[in-house]
Amino acid sequence: MSSSYVEDPAPGHGALPPRAAFASDAWALSLNGTWRFLLSPSIAAAPDGTERDDFDDHGWDTIPVPSHWQLQGHGRPAYTNVRYPFPVHPPEVPSDNATGDYRLTFDLPADRPDAPTVLRFDGIDSCARIWLNGHELGVTKGSRLPSEFDVGALLRPRDNLLAVRVHQWSAGSYLEDQDMWWLSGIFRSVTLLARPAGGVTDYTVHAGYDHRTGRGTLSVSASGPDVRISVPELGVTGLPAGESAQLDGIEPWSAESPRLYAGEVYTATERVPVRVGFRTVTIEDGQLKVNGRRILFRGVNRHEHHPEFGRALPREFAVADIELMKRHNINAVRTSHYPPDPAFLELCDLYGLWVIDECDLETHGFGELDWAGNPSDDPQWADAYLDRMRRMVERDKNHPSIVLWSLGNEAHTGRNLAGMAEWTHERDPSRPVHYEGDFDCAYVDVFSRMYADHDEVDRIGRRVDDENPRRRELPFLLCEFAHAMGNGPGGLLEYRELFERHPRCQGGFIWEWLDHGIAQRDEHGREFFAYGGDFGEPLHDGNFVIDGVVHPDRTPSPALVEFAKVFEPVRITAGSGGIRIANHYDTVPLDGLGFSWVLEEEGVARAEGLLDVGPVPPGGSVAVPLPPLPPTTAESLLTVRAVLSADTRWAAAGHVVAWGQVPVTPAPEPAAPARGARVTATEDRLRLGPGTFDPGTGRLTSLGGHPVHGPRLDLWRAPTDNDRGSDRPEEQQWRAAGLHRLQHRVEGVDVREDELVVRTRVAPPALGFGMLAAYHWTADAGRLRLRVDVEPAGAWPCTLPRLGLRMALPGAFGTAEWFGAGPGEAYPDSRQSARAGRFVRTVEELQTPYVYPQENGNRTEVRNLLLTSGGGAGIRVDGEPVFDFTARRWTTEELDAATHTTDLTAGELVHLNLDFAQHGLGSASCGPGVLPPYRLQARKASLTLTFTPLS
Ligand code: GAL
Numbered sequence: 001m002s003s004s005y006v007e008d009p010a011p012g013h014g015a016l017p018p019r020a021a022f023a024s025d026a027w028a029l030s031l032n033g034t035w036r037f038l039l040s041p042s043i044a045a046a047p048d049g050t051e052r053d054d055f056d057d058h059g060w061d062t063i064p065v066p067s068h069w070q071l072q073g074h075g076r077p078a079y080t081n082v083r084y085p086f087p088v089h090p091p092e093v094p095s096d097n098a099t100g101d102y103r104l105t106f107d108l109p110a111d112r113p114d115a116p117t118v119l120r121f122d123g124i125d126s127c128a129r130i131w132l133n134g135h136e137l138g139v140t141k142g143s144r145l146p147s148e149f150d151v152g153a154l155l156r157p158r159d160n161l162l163a164v165r166v167h168q169w170s171a172g173s174y175l176e177d178q179d180m181w182w183l184s185g186i187f188r189s190v191t192l193l194a195r196p197a198g199g200v201t202d203y204t205v206h207a208g209y210d211h212r213t214g215r216g217t218l219s220v221s222a223s224g225p226d227v228r229i230s231v232p233e234l235g236v237t238g239l240p241a242g243e244s245a246q247l248d249g250i251e252p253w254s255a256e257s258p259r260l261y262a263g264e265v266y267t268a269t270e271r272v273p274v275r276v277g278f279r280t281v282t283i284e285d286g287q288l289k290v291n292g293r294r295i296l297f298r299g300v301n302r303h304e305h306h307p308e309f310g311r312a313l314p315r316e317f318a319v320a321d322i323e324l325m326k327r328h329n330i331n332a333v334r335t336s337h338y339p340p341d342p343a344f345l346e347l348c349d350l351y352g353l354w355v356i357d358e359c360d361l362e363t364h365g366f367g368e369l370d371w372a373g374n375p376s377d378d379p380q381w382a383d384a385y386l387d388r389m390r391r392m393v394e395r396d397k398n399h400p401s402i403v404l405w406s407l408g409n410e411a412h413t414g415r416n417l418a419g420m421a422e423w424t425h426e427r428d429p430s431r432p433v434h435y436e437g438d439f440d441c442a443y444v445d446v447f448s449r450m451y452a453d454h455d456e457v458d459r460i461g462r463r464v465d466d467e468n469p470r471r472r473e474l475p476f477l478l479c480e481f482a483h484a485m486g487n488g489p490g491g492l493l494e495y496r497e498l499f500e501r502h503p504r505c506q507g508g509f510i511w512e513w514l515d516h517g518i519a520q521r522d523e524h525g526r527e528f529f530a531y532g533g534d535f536g537e538p539l540h541d542g543n544f545v546i547d548g549v550v551h552p553d554r555t556p557s558p559a560l561v562e563f564a565k566v567f568e569p570v571r572i573t574a575g576s577g578g579i580r581i582a583n584h585y586d587t588v589p590l591d592g593l594g595f596s597w598v599l600e601e602e603g604v605a606r607a608e609g610l611l612d613v614g615p616v617p618p619g620g621s622v623a624v625p626l627p628p629l630p631p632t633t634a635e636s637l638l639t640v641r642a643v644l645s646a647d648t649r650w651a652a653a654g655h656v657v658a659w660g661q662v663p664v665t666p667a668p669e670p671a672a673p674a675r676g677a678r679v680t681a682t683e684d685r686l687r688l689g690p691g692t693f694d695p696g697t698g699r700l701t702s703l704g705g706h707p708v709h710g711p712r713l714d715l716w717r718a719p720t721d722n723d724r725g726s727d728r729p730e731e732q733q734w735r736a737a738g739l740h741r742l743q744h745r746v747e748g749v750d751v752r753e754d755e756l757v758v759r760t761r762v763a764p765p766a767l768g769f770g771m772l773a774a775y776h777w778t779a780d781a782g783r784l785r786l787r788v789d790v791e792p793a794g795a796w797p798c799t800l801p802r803l804g805l806r807m808a809l810p811g812a813f814g815t816a817e818w819f820g821a822g823p824g825e826a827y828p829d830s831r832q833s834a835r836a837g838r839f840v841r842t843v844e845e846l847q848t849p850y851v852y853p854q855e856n857g858n859r860t861e862v863r864n865l866l867l868t869s870g871g872g873a874g875i876r877v878d879g880e881p882v883f884d885f886t887a888r889r890w891t892t893e894e895l896d897a898a899t900h901t902t903d904l905t906a907g908e909l910v911h912l913n914l915d916f917a918q919h920g921l922g923s924a925s926c927g928p929g930v931l932p933p934y935r936l937q938a939r940k941a942s943l944t945l946t947f948t949p950l951s
Pocket of ligand 1: 081178179337409410450480483511544547926
């Protein structure tokens with residue numbers, strides 16, 4: 001049996017022309033379920049005759065369809081970002097080409113109508129040859145695209161045999177080099193569908209909206225006899241294909257108000273329920289507009305992934321994704337980097353998300369060869385490129401949520417891409433075309449970049465230094481920005497400011513939605529998430545696949561919470577005489593929101609109420625006076641929240657959409673500092689107030705009887721992926737400067753009457769620079785006060801990871817309560833989502849379980865912190881005025897050494913960092929580093945803290 005089709009650059013063959021995805025009242029039978037399965041290491045090793053009825057598959061395994069065989073115990077997943085995991089010699093693929101044979105025997109139910117029937121595959125990775133009852137139907141490629149085959153004449157009432165031979169690698173693999181796991185098999189649904197004679201073969205609903213008149217224009221175009229559309233709510237009945245209706249008083253569709261009108265497209269023999277959303281996408285005045293309004297993409301790149309199922313994503317997770325997005329103020333999705341399961345787009349229509357639908361095309365690995373041989377400019381691949389685009393556009397054309405078509409990702413440039421764009425413009429003039437790789441904007445309609453830094457976005461916004469006259473006039477978007485790998489990104493706020501300053505900068509899509517971790521268990525049965533290399537792949541890109549704003553189990557990471565705050569559609573700030581409320585929605589007023597306020601004194605609620613805000617149009621703002629407030633003496637803030645007034649599809653009434661804080665009473669002068677107690681010395685210890693010190697090192701050894709490893713200067717943090725990053729490898733410089741192995745030399749322990757002064761020089765081995773740290777301790781009967789003065793000595797070669805103190809406490813002090821910013825972690829360039837308040841978390845809850853362990857959990861602007869046991873014993877730390885802290889059950893060194901979450905195990909102590917400052921996060925793992933204001937330089941500084949033992 002020839003297998004030359006596998007390495008043929010042409011698209012598959014035998015399939016029916018592509019058409020819209022729809023479900024009608026025609027008979028359909030899902031063939032999802034348990035199939036017989038055999039994996040062979042190569043095509044040569046695969047058995048012959050699997051398509052024949054008499055083939056004996058009793059020795060075979062079974063497999064669920066849809067699924068990926070690597071996640072069902074056959075073969076192993078493999079991850080590469082850019083590099084092809086096989087020699088680049090297109091269109092050839094390895095002889096060791098894992099081949100999965102699938103067989104399904106099925107009967108037809110008695111009620112099946114006698115009608116032409118098609119067999120549809122929604123996705124097979126990467127190439128399949130298909131037989132029904134011994135007859136070959138054809139070959140399909142284009143993993144994330146559907147194929148349909150005409151099977152009516154071949155079906156029999158009982159014992160139909162469907163045989164599918166799937167190859168891991170094919171010529172198509174050269175076009176599918178997306179940054180993700182290589183996973184194979186029939187991973188989307190398989191369905192048998194009756195196609196009634198005289199039915200709706202295919203249709204396109206056109207539903208434009210004129211914002212000047214409020215009028216909608218509805219028509220349907222269709223092939224086939226006498227196709228009509230009805231939308232009862234609009235009084236449209238039986239509008240024939242090709243004719244259009246003008247409809248007054250239409251409520252347009254937008255991501256913010258996804259109004260859909262239920263209707264039907266039908267013929268005499270078939271009825272298709274449709275949901276019509278009226279909207280018109282235009283490019284005017286260099287801006288992308290929908291219904292006449294500039295829109296701002298607060299978007300996210302979404303791959304389909306699940307830690308157990310990979311890209312065979314059950315529908316409930318698509319729903320979960322969209323609900324989480326909507327609850328976090330995300331209004332747009334780029335379907336990176338392939339058309340999603342069709343169900344996802346229906347949900348986008350329904351819930352309201354702007355969508356860039358992206359074709360299944362990436363040839364990034366040719367970049368390693370300076371793009372020599374890149375299929376994008378090679379005529380022998382022209383049909384494959386066009387075929388992919390056609391299959392996407394035809395499948396998805398009826399979704400109002402899709403506002404841009406994208407040709408694909410990182411495939412450089414070339415004729416075949418230009419050809420896709422040309423065909424698309426012709427086929428669907430109602431939507432602009434996007435492709436980031438067309439830097440010259442020769443064949444696209446919007447200018448798109450990925451990971452441009454803030455300066456570049458600003459220049460683009462100002463239209464300076466651009467010699468290309470066409471590009472200069474186009475709307476601009478960041479199809480990827482703010483790489484969310486590990487802890488980060490920092491710098492979101494500054495991007496938002498640029499999007500608001502420059503009308504042509506229409507936002508961006510954060511990279512990316514989800515960490516693509518794969519659930520595994522260690523030898524003790526503990527779950528962890530695997531990444532590249534964990535399956536023994538000889539070539540891999542490690543944890544670069546772990547870069548989402550939600551963890552693999554879909555719990556939000558701090559990045560998502562920060563995104564939600566930075567891009568909140570309502571901005572609540574202190575304004576002259578009260579509160580300013582600005583509506584940042586693109587299209588809707590604030591009618592659906594209520595406003596509540598709470599006054600908190602040192603984080604404890606004192607009064608609350610509702611705020612009457614009145615109407616605010618999109619883009620508008622109002623000033624609202626402060627509500628009448630009771631007097632307070634301690635530091636007090638008014639928190640105002642914008643909440644949903646009624647249940648929506650994606651969140652219940654009361655869900656907080658936005659919030660802001662207005663300071664009401666400033667912090668009073670601190671209580672008189674602890675002073676007056678005298679230092680007493682015995683042979684082996686020094687005592688001062690509630691503290692005991694080691695006379696040799698000057699370190700605090702106990703506080704109110706609790707044993708402690710007293711505070712001393714510390715600069716290290718377990719580097720984040722962004723510290724390690726590609727742009728400014730801070731980690732390298734920090735390690736070269738020895739910041740992870742500082743030595744502390746005691747220069748003097750100076751006992752004064754009521755003060756203990758410990759002078760140290762803290763410096764890396766082998767190098768000449770260092771930090772002078774002087775600890776000044778004073779006390780009264782119950783409290784110890786510490787002022788640490790630090791001063792750099794010599795020339796410091798690099799920034800600092802952090803500047804602070806580390807100490808250790810008994811493990812029993814496992815609950816933290818603080819008045820400061822929270823509840824989540826915060827870093828200088830990612831702290832918008834932390835509000836002032838009083839919060840309680842266990843030490844365990846303070847950790848963010850990044851799949852690749854790294855610095856995390858910092859709480860900032862802390863006024864006071866209590867670390868206690870259940871019984872109330874513990875310590876209290878007060879800042880003058882504030883400090884940052886992290887508390888963990890492992891050391892920074894252990895965190896630094898860990899590569900998976902299961903490497904971290906709780907020790908006996910609580911390790912507490914009390915910091916002056918942290919270096920920012922940036923997004924240098926793929927993009928710009930930390931912006932200058934957030935870079936932590938070695939500098940003279942002082943931190944003052946008061947420690948109070950609690951019992
Ligand atoms: C981009 C690419 C994405 C992803 C990202 C880094 O270049 O389009 O697919 O690889 O970089 O995570």
